[in-house]
Amino acid sequence: MxxxxxxxxxxxxxxxxxxxxxxxxxxxxxxxxxxxxxxxxxxxxxxxxxxxxxxxxxxxxxxxxxxxxxxxxxxxxxxxxxxxxxxxxxxxxxxxxxxxxxxxxxxxxxxxxxxxxxxxxxxxxxxxxxxxxxxxxxxxxxxxxxxxxxxTLENLQGHKTQVKRNAAELAEQITDLIKGIKERLESLEKRAMSEISRQEERVSRRVLGLIGKLDSKKEELSRKMEHIQEMSQARMIFLQDSGKLLGVRTPTDVLLDINTASNFISLSVDLKSLSWSEINQGRPETPERFQDYPQVLSSKSFSSGRHYWELGGSISARWIAGLAYPSIDRRGDKSEIGNNNKSWGLGRRLHKYYINHDSKETQLLHSTSSQRFGIFLDYEAGRLSFYELGVQIRPLHTFNATFTEPLHFIMRVFSEKDNLYQLDPEGSAQLTLSLLNTLHPLS
CATH class of the missing domain: 3.30.40.10 (Zinc/RING finger domain, C3HC4 (zinc finger))
Structure with missing residues (x-):
């Protein structure tokens, strides 16, 4: 104390x-x-x-x-x-x-x-x-x-104040730095996304263009494949039956029916050849006769079996031939071969083949290289095939249909002066029609 x-x-x-x-x-x-x-x-x-x-x-x-x-x-x-x-x-x-x-x-x-x-x-x-x-x-x-x-306290207070000031300045610098980095990153992101979108659009356009070209090419290849398949199928059928067809030489004449012949075609005496006529033949006007196109039907029809014809003529001539129902029109546009659903035709024009059916004409890829061609009919199978007969047999086209009427052979000529058609295979400037064999339906 x-x-x-x-x-x-x-x-x-x-x-x-x-x-x-x-x-x-x-x-x-x-x-x-x-x-x-x-x-x-x-x-x-x-x-x-x-x-x-x-x-x-x-x-x-x-x-x-x-x-x-x-x-x-x-x-x-x-x-x-x-x-x-x-x-x-x-x-x-x-x-x-x-x-x-x-x-x-x-x-x-x-x-x-x-x-x-x-x-x-x-x-x-x-x-x-x-x-x-x-x-x-x-x-x-x-x-x-x-x-x-x-x-010491004053120094510490000053140091505290300085530390606080330094911390505030550093925080501000860090904030500015992060803000700048963020802005640059956002700008970079925008540029990158814009570039990605631009590249995507460019590549997409290019890919779409390629897809379009490939689709077109695919369609073209599909058409060619379909055509080749049809031709291959027809060739197989033809090759399967050619031995029988060519092995049997019992011809049955096929004559042209003068009652259906246009007045602007001239028929041979044996009714196996025809040509263009500039003079009206003056035949009577009947319901069976073609009035507007120089065409003619065969007198015989085919309602069953397998049949094969060979025709020959000038390689430069223009013609169209095929098969038709007897109910084909005799007047008007619908009476022309292939310009209706009652006839099927193969034609040659300017050294090119074309087919025509149901008013749809299609140019074939083949160029003519022979004066002879063949026609094969399988009535029950609904198949009508055309071939070019040269050094090799070349399928041209096959029609597939369900036939509901008997079929007649039908031909048409044009007005060129060198268009002379006949049934004689020896004439180099003529078209020959001959029935080599008629096959009945297979059981």
């Missing part, structure tokens, strides 16, 4: 304690703000301040001019009364001495007592001055430590 603590009662200690030295006032003075201090404490405090701004240590009230210190007479009297007038509780004498070993105030009688014998004893004034000196040294050290602490 501090040596002055016994001099003041507990209820007055707070009121009589200096907030600087934390001890009972010594020569107390009061500032204009109302707070009191030891004269020596406030004086040293203001003397040690670097800045010439004086403030109250209790409330921090600032004074423009250093205040003049005036004794707090009331406090001074109270302190003096408590400190110096207090009596020893044992001997009822004034406490004048201080025992350094027991750290207590004693009176003159206590000093002589056995309890304090041999102890270091000082007067209260001496002890007080020594105590003040010690407190002064401690206060100096504490003041220095506080100043160092304040300086």
């Amino acid at each position: 501090r040596w002055r603590s016994i001099m003041a009662s507990a209820d007055l200690r707070d009121e009589l304690t200096c907030c600087i030295c934390t001890d009972i006032y010594i020569d107390p003075v009061t500032l204009t703000c109302g707070h009191s201090f030891c004269r020596i404490c406030i004086t040293k405090t203001w003397d040690n301040q670097e800045e010439r701004e004086y403030s109250c240590p209790a409330c921090r009230h600032k004074f423009r001019v250093r205040p003049e210190l005036k004794r707090a007479l009331g406090l001074h009297n109270i302190v003096e009364r408590i400190v110096w007038k207090r009596e020893c509780s044992l001997h009822k004498k004034v406490l004048e001495y201080y025992c350094c070993q027991d750290m207590t105030c004693i009176c003159a009688s206590c000093r002589l007592a056995v309890e304090h014998g041999g102890h270091q004893v000082e007067t209260l004034t001496e002890a007080s001055e020594k105590k003040k000196e010690k407190l002064k040294n401690i206060l100096g050290k504490l003041t220095l430590a506080r100043e160092e602490t304040e300086k």
